[in-house]
Amino acid sequence: MIYQEMFGYLTIEDPRERDKVWQSLSPQVQDYLNVFFNMLGDIDNPPYYENSKFYRLITKEEFESLIKVFYSTQQSQADVIDAAFEEEFKQAIIAYEKKSAMKAKMNQWRAEMAKEEESTPVQMQEPIFYNKKRMVDQDDIAENPRNYIPQNSGSSSGKFTGGCLIAIVAGILILLALYWGSK
Amino acid sequence: MPDRLPETDNEILALFHIDRDGAWRIIYEQCHANAMRFMRSHFRVGFDKEDVFQEACLVLLNRMESHSFILTCSLQTYLNAICRNILLKQHRRQPINTSLSTEFELDLAIEVDIDEEEYANRQSIFLEVVELMRTQANRCYEIFQLFYFREIGMQQIADRLGYTSAANVRNQKYRCLVNARREIERRLNLNPSRR
Numbered sequence: 001m002i003y004q005e006m007f008g009y010l011t012i013e014d015p016r017e018r019d020k021v022w023q024s025l026s027p028q029v030q031d032y033l034n035v036f037f038n039m040l041g042d043i044d045n046p047p048y049y050e051n052s053k054f055y056r057l058i059t060k061e062e063f064e065s066l067i068k069v070f071y072s073t074q075q076s077q078a079d080v081i082d083a084a085f086e087e088e089f090k091q092a093i094i095a096y097e098k099k100s101a102m103k104a105k106m107n108q109w110r111a112e113m114a115k116e117e118e119s120t121p122v123q124m125q126e127p128i129f130y131n132k133k134r135m136v137d138q139d140d141i142a143e144n145p146r147n148y149i150p151q152n153s154g155s156s157s158g159k160f161t162g163g164c165l166i167a168i169v170a171g172i173l174i175l176l177a178l179y180w181g182s183k
Numbered sequence: 184m185p186d187r188l189p190e191t192d193n194e195i196l197a198l199f200h201i202d203r204d205g206a207w208r209i210i211y212e213q214c215h216a217n218a219m220r221f222m223r224s225h226f227r228v229g230f231d232k233e234d235v236f237q238e239a240c241l242v243l244l245n246r247m248e249s250h251s252f253i254l255t256c257s258l259q260t261y262l263n264a265i266c267r268n269i270l271l272k273q274h275r276r277q278p279i280n281t282s283l284s285t286e287f288e289l290d291l292a293i294e295v296d297i298d299e300e301e302y303a304n305r306q307s308i309f310l311e312v313v314e315l316m317r318t319q320a321n322r323c324y325e326i327f328q329l330f331y332f333r334e335i336g337m338q339q340i341a342d343r344l345g346y347t348s349a350a351n352v353r354n355q356k357y358r359c360l361v362n363a364r365r366e367i368e369r370r371l372n373l374n375p376s377r378r
Contacts (some may be wrong), residue, residue, distance in 0.1 A: 011350060014357035081360045089363060090331040092309035097332045099241060099310075105204075106237050109211055 003058045003066070005029045006036065010069045015080055032057075040070060192258045199247055211240060214262045221263045222270060230273055232266075239265035308370045312363055323359035326352060 005025060012018045022030065036054075039047045049055060049063045058066075189195045189209065199206035215236065222232045242265050246252050254261065317324045322344055329335045329343070337349035346352045 008350065011354065013354045014360075017353055017357070081357065081364060085364055086360060089309060089327075089360065092306060092313055093327045093331045095306070096310055096313045097328065102241060102244075103237050106211055106240065109208055110215070110233070113212060113215070 002029060002032055003062045006033055006066055007062075007069060009033060010066060010073060013073050016083065036066065036070075040067070192254060195258065196247065196254060207240070207244060210243070210258055210262075214259050217259055218262050218266050222266055225267075226270060226274075230270060235266055235269050235273070236262075238269055242269075305371070308367055311370065312366050315366065316359070316363065321359070322355065323362070326356050326359060330356065 006029060009018070009021055009025065009029070012021055025033070032054075039045075039052060047067065049060045052063070054063050189198050189206070195206050195209055198209070218236050218239070219232055222230075222235065226232070239262050243258070243262055313324070313327075316327070325344060326340060329340045330337070335343075337352045341347070341349045341352045344352070346355070
């Protein structure tokens with residue numbers, strides 16, 4: 001019985017939890033635990049089962065198991081979590097949970113919006129308008145090559161040269177006609 | 184919900200005090216497309232823009248809950264400004280390979296600051312660590328969720344998660360808290376300004 005209570009107490013890693021449990025232990029168990037801690041704290045005299053107050057109270061295996069659990073939990077007790085940190089962390093968990101729930105809601109709305117967009121019927125006029133527009137666009141494209149005469153292309157400069165020759169010849173003919181007319 | 188859906192921002196704000204979720208949904212649906220376009224116009228690639236928009240909605244909701252909240256511009260402009268600030272903060276933290284237009288930094292004359300206390304503060308580091316724990320294989324997140332959020336007792340948690348005793352759950356919770364604190368302190372030391 002004493003062993004079990006001592007063992008249960010020693011397995012608690014959280015120092016604040018230990019303090020709480022300590023209050024609930026019987027004075028007898030508290031005394032034994034104090035003896036146990038003093039014994040382990042005495043560096044000059046290592047704990048020997050046969051010399052200790054636990055001789056015949058608990059078995060040797062139980063005694064060794066208490067020592068083992070004491071050292072294993074002592075490691076984690078080096079990090080003391082204070083109540084302020086735990087409260088802050090608790091608030092963070094609550095905030096995170098609430099935020100996750102809110103985001104889940106928004107994701108659901110988003111999915112519903114996407115579904116609505118998919119199911120919205122397409123208006124009959126729309127493709128006609130689109131086609132008309134497209135036809136107009138296509139006409140523009142088709143007409144453009146006809147109407148568009150590149151300014152510096154070879155064909156345009158050739159026409160320009162021919163026109164000049166005709167004008168020069170016509171000019172010469174007019175001058176000759178005027179000359180012969182004046183005679 | 185009223186018969187007619189509110190159209191103006193003031194009507195939405197008025198509805199918010201009666202039907203929080205209803206108003207929130209209207210804001211979400213009305214502002215979603217514009218805000219997404221706004222963000223895409225500045226950051227074509229990178230960042231989870233839907234997530235940014237949702238974060239912005241949460242910031243807006245948080246502010247709307249305050250009685251001192253005064254809307255000095257349209258809800259859309261306000262949300263876009265919050266989106267911009269969140270994107271800028273994310274971009275500064277994890278720069279993506281893109282040219283950022285100066286107008287994105289300077290446009291929107293309206294002053295909507297997400298100050299350090301609100302976004303990049305100590306609490307955000309706590310939330311980051313919680314998120315990290317959620318993705319880890321250990322059962323820390325489950326224990327914290329059940330114990331702190333759902334307020335379930337240790338024995339019930341032990342039964343639910345398959346621990347042999349409540350004491351084991353207590354120890355596990357303690358170890359998880361120690362790990363969480365170490366990670367939080369490490370991140371705070373990396374970013375002293377976020378303390």
